[in-house]
Amino acid sequence: MTSHPPLLDRHPDEYNDLRKEWLAKRLQLKQKVSAIQGDTHDPAEKKLKRARAHVFCDWIVATFGQKWLQQRGGGTVLDVAGGRGDLSFELWANHNIPCTLVEPRLRKPRKQHLKALAADPGLTLPRQIQACLDATTMVTHSSTFDLATLVVGMHPDEATEMIVDMALRLQKPFAVVPCCVMSRLFPTRRFEHQVVTTYDVFVQYLRSKHPNMQTTFLPFGGKNQVLYMLPCHYESPPPKI
Numbered sequence: 001m002t003s004h005p006p007l008l009d010r011h012p013d014e015y016n017d018l019r020k021e022w023l024a025k026r027l028q029l030k031q032k033v034s035a036i037q038g039d040t041h042d043p044a045e046k047k048l049k050r051a052r053a054h055v056f057c058d059w060i061v062a063t064f065g066q067k068w069l070q071q072r073g074g075g076t077v078l079d080v081a082g083g084r085g086d087l088s089f090e091l092w093a094n095h096n097i098p099c100t101l102v103e104p105r106l107r108k109p110r111k112q113h114l115k116a117l118a119a120d121p122g123l124t125l126p127r128q129i130q131a132c133l134d135a136t137t138m139v140t141h142s143s144t145f146d147l148a149t150l151v152v153g154m155h156p157d158e159a160t161e162m163i164v165d166m167a168l169r170l171q172k173p174f175a176v177v178p179c180c181v182m183s184r185l186f187p188t189r190r191f192e193h194q195v196v197t198t199y200d201v202f203v204q205y206l207r208s209k210h211p212n213m214q215t216t217f218l219p220f221g222g223k224n225q226v227l228y229m230l231p232c233h234y235e236s237p238p239p240k241i
Helices: 012-034 049-064 066-070 086-095 111-119 135-140 142-146 157-170 199-207
Strands: 076-080 099-102 127-129 148-154 174-177 214-217 225-229
Touching: 049 066, 049 086, 049 148, 049 174, 049 225, 066 086, 066 148, 076 086, 076 142, 076 157, 086 099, 086 111, 086 148, 135 142, 142 148, 142 157, 148 157, 157 174, 157 199, 157 225, 199 225
Parallel strands: 076 099, 076 148, 099 127, 148 174
Antiparallel strands: 174 225, 214 225
């Protein structure tokens, strides 16, 4: 893949059009190279990365059911390692689904979040637990975790495996979109006697934790494979965690 457009022996007026054409071809090649095996979505029709929270939100609502997520008696969706809270804000502001952001960094709402808050005086930001997902956090906020309706993570990096393990241990429905493997942080991970260092092996490693774990692909650019379990998937044999 060339990093710069070729030298052009053209009239200057043609340069912008030719550059746009080159950039479009470069994007198509990049999308083709980054595609994950099994992903049947047309790269040309995928949403941009900035739309991934919206796409994931719509998939969550369609898969788990808006009414089910709304009627869980004081429960909340846990958005783990959610950064600026894009996913939890989408679920709460657009679908009235209670959410809690679990993120160690202080949340910095986006401009569109602030605009939505200004336009609707009754709208608030979802609650935040400013902490990493670990055993201490689960004990400190035990009631929140016990009442959680769903655990989600969009590219949660080092929290990915913890989300899966915690959800399986508590038998909570979950949906996580893995991204970075973080093999240097987790050198002891093994799948079929090999060190987990690549994305594909990482996904297999996570899926091996429960025989009923499901997978599908979301229509946005970048890592877009989601691993998930519905309430009905918690059947024997028990999870391997």
